[in-house]
Amino acid sequence: MSDTILETTGLTREFQGFVAVNEVALRVREGTIHALIGPNGAGKTTFFNMLSKFLAPTRGTIRFKGRDITSLKPAQVARLGLVRSFQISAVFPHLTALENVRLALQRARGASFDFWRSEQVLREYDDRARQLLFDVGLTEYVETSAGLLSYGRKRALEIATTLALDPEMMLLDEPTAGMTHEDVDRIVELIKRIRQGRTILMVEHNLSVVEGLCDTITVLTRGRILAEGDYATVSKNPEVIAAYLGTEHA
Amino acid sequence: MSISSRTQTDIDRAAGEAAPVVPKAGSMFGFSRTQAIAFAIMVLLVVLCPWVLYPVFLMKVLCFALFACAFNLLIGYVGLLSFGHAAFFGMGSYITAWTVKHWGLSAEVAIILGGLTGAALGLVLGWLAIRRQGLYFAMITLALAQMVYFFCLQAPFTGGEDGIQQVPRSSLFGLLPLDRDMAIYWLVAFVFLAGFLFIHRVVHSPFGQVLKAIRENEPRATSLGYRTDDYKLIAFTLSCTLAGIAGGTKALVFGIATLTDVHYSMSGEVVLMTLLGGLGTIFGPVVGALVVTAMENYLAQFGAWVTVTQGAIFILCVLFFRKGIVGTVGGWFRLEL
Numbered sequence: 001m002s003d004t005i006l007e008t009t010g011l012t013r014e015f016q017g018f019v020a021v022n023e024v025a026l027r028v029r030e031g032t033i034h035a036l037i038g039p040n041g042a043g044k045t046t047f048f049n050m051l052s053k054f055l056a057p058t059r060g061t062i063r064f065k066g067r068d069i070t071s072l073k074p075a076q077v078a079r080l081g082l083v084r085s086f087q088i089s090a091v092f093p094h095l096t097a098l099e100n101v102r103l104a105l106q107r108a109r110g111a112s113f114d115f116w117r118s119e120q121v122l123r124e125y126d127d128r129a130r131q132l133l134f135d136v137g138l139t140e141y142v143e144t145s146a147g148l149l150s151y152g153r154k155r156a157l158e159i160a161t162t163l164a165l166d167p168e169m170m171l172l173d174e175p176t177a178g179m180t181h182e183d184v185d186r187i188v189e190l191i192k193r194i195r196q197g198r199t200i201l202m203v204e205h206n207l208s209v210v211e212g213l214c215d216t217i218t219v220l221t222r223g224r225i226l227a228e229g230d231y232a233t234v235s236k237n238p239e240v241i242a243a244y245l246g247t248e249h250a
Numbered sequence: 251m252s253i254s255s256r257t258q259t260d261i262d263r264a265a266g267e268a269a270p271v272v273p274k275a276g277s278m279f280g281f282s283r284t285q286a287i288a289f290a291i292m293v294l295l296v297v298l299c300p301w302v303l304y305p306v307f308l309m310k311v312l313c314f315a316l317f318a319c320a321f322n323l324l325i326g327y328v329g330l331l332s333f334g335h336a337a338f339f340g341m342g343s344y345i346t347a348w349t350v351k352h353w354g355l356s357a358e359v360a361i362i363l364g365g366l367t368g369a370a371l372g373l374v375l376g377w378l379a380i381r382r383q384g385l386y387f388a389m390i391t392l393a394l395a396q397m398v399y400f401f402c403l404q405a406p407f408t409g410g411e412d413g414i415q416q417v418p419r420s421s422l423f424g425l426l427p428l429d430r431d432m433a434i435y436w437l438v439a440f441v442f443l444a445g446f447l448f449i450h451r452v453v454h455s456p457f458g459q460v461l462k463a464i465r466e467n468e469p470r471a472t473s474l475g476y477r478t479d480d481y482k483l484i485a486f487t488l489s490c491t492l493a494g495i496a497g498g499t500k501a502l503v504f505g506i507a508t509l510t511d512v513h514y515s516m517s518g519e520v521v522l523m524t525l526l527g528g529l530g531t532i533f534g535p536v537v538g539a540l541v542v543t544a545m546e547n548y549l550a551q552f553g554a555w556v557t558v559t560q561g562a563i564f565i566l567c568v569l570f571f572r573k574g575i576v577g578t579v580g581g582w583f584r585l586e587l
Binding site: 054074079093094099104106107112113115116 | 280451452454455456457458459460462463466467469470471472473474475476477478480481484488
């Protein structure tokens with residue numbers, strides 16, 4: 001087991017003389033939940049954007065399932081099975097929850113360039129979309145415009161949409177950011193349920209979420225990896241405590 | 251022109267009210283019940299009005315309505331603001347006029363050629379323009395359209411300042427002469443209704459779903475694996491095809507194709523029509539085209555004051571009727587038109 005699914009070597013991103021991510025070598029093992037934590041400005045989101053190809057690295061390589069994906073486009077990476085979520089909730093606000101999920105399921109048809117066909121052909125995905133919405137607890141909101149959902153439910157909808165692609169690996173950018181306690185619990189339960197057969201790499205601020213959920217934790221500060229290991233190891237590392245929690249906690 | 255800010259305010263406003271759950275009824279051709287009724291009324295008006303109103307005026311309205319609907323396909327459903335749509339309308343107009351006048355083509359072939367011209371030009375200019383977003387996209391389309399304008403000013407076949415004049419109305423399938431106003435009216439009505447239904451189908455197709463996703467949140471659409479540029483380019487080309495058809499039809503009706511059709515003020519006019527009628531509504535551009543054309547026709551005696559009035563209406567619309575006539579009135583009755 002535990003083969004490497006995603007691997008970066010010497011991954012670097014510079015912005016006008018500022019090095020946001022510096023020579024990061026990360027290995028994510030298949031089937032694990034891997035967390036990326038670190039204080040604000042540590043380069044987590046930059047790193048994340050490079051993995052999903054929304055940002056080109058200055059140097060370094062990214063390999064996914066043994067294949068070099070460094071020069072691919074975002075949509076290509078998504079089709080290979082590496083799908084990301086966004087820090088700000090990314091839904092299609094004027095479309096219903098069902099339509100949101102269906103847009104991901106629609107990917108199974110290949111490219112939807114058929115502008116002459118009725119959208120009735122998409123009905124075949126409705127059952128699967130309803131099932132996914134049920135899985136994330138949104139059954140009541142199937143016909144509601146996504147823009148009207150609460151913040152937590154938007155995140156749930158976003159996860160349902162991402163799941164609809166049945167990705168081998170999911171990149172979750174702060175899945176619980178800005179959520180109420182109940183919503184956080186719901187999302188954690190959800191992530192536990194969907195982890196079968198998948199690899200998840202998540203950026204997370206909330207340490208209690210990371211504690212119960214993640215197999216491996218990588219701590220990033222100032223663009224570099226500071227420590228790596230399971231929660232017990234990492235949380236006892238004095239350097240991590242100093243960098244992440246501030247020296248007064250040490 | 252920020253679609254996302256409009257979207258956000260709409261949501262904020264809507265979120266304040268109790269969340270209305272609008273069930274999608276089993277629909278006819280993608281029309282909801284209200285839309286089907288509105289469409290039936292529109293068809294009825296298209297059929298009945300020429301007996302009451304001046305047919306040439308009505309044909310002008312229908313040509314501009316199709317043009318505005320084509321423009322609305324981009325702004326309303328993909329979120330692309332093209333400031334250069336006159337280029338496609340005007341080139342369609344020139345090609346139809348020229349081929350009828352010099353080759354003696356029949357009306358339907360000439361109009362189709364006008365549409366193909368719009369498509370070809372749209373494919374090339376669109377390919378260049380979609381590489382940028384938002385305001386930059388609008389500016390690039392404007393710049394490219396200006397290049398088309400100066401090309402038309404210089405190219406010998408357009409007749410420069412004179413345009414192509416005295417274009418015969420030709421005949422349908424080489425059989426039915428279209429010289430009488432009422433004869434060509436039915437052709438124009440058919441072209442408009444067919445174009446309208448076509449746009450409606452595009453909006454309510456699997457392709458249209460992806461377009462709406464791009465309008466709502468392009469990065470998310472990309473992250474789901476859609477190559478959004480391809481979708482935008484196809485939508486742009488479709489819109490330009492219809493603009494070319496509208497231009498060609500107009501050239502036949504008036505027997506003339508001039509620089510006015512490719513001028514940037516024409517691009518501005520179609521923006522005004524769509525905004526006034528209500529962007530992102532299927533009937534809005536039609537209503538907008540009717541209002542703007544009627545103003546131009548019936549206020550023509552006041553000369554330059556027409557432009558001033560239009561400007562004032564535009565400002566009022568942006569300040570108070572962000573959703574346009576159809577969007578606002580539809581909102582009062584909670585109808586999606």
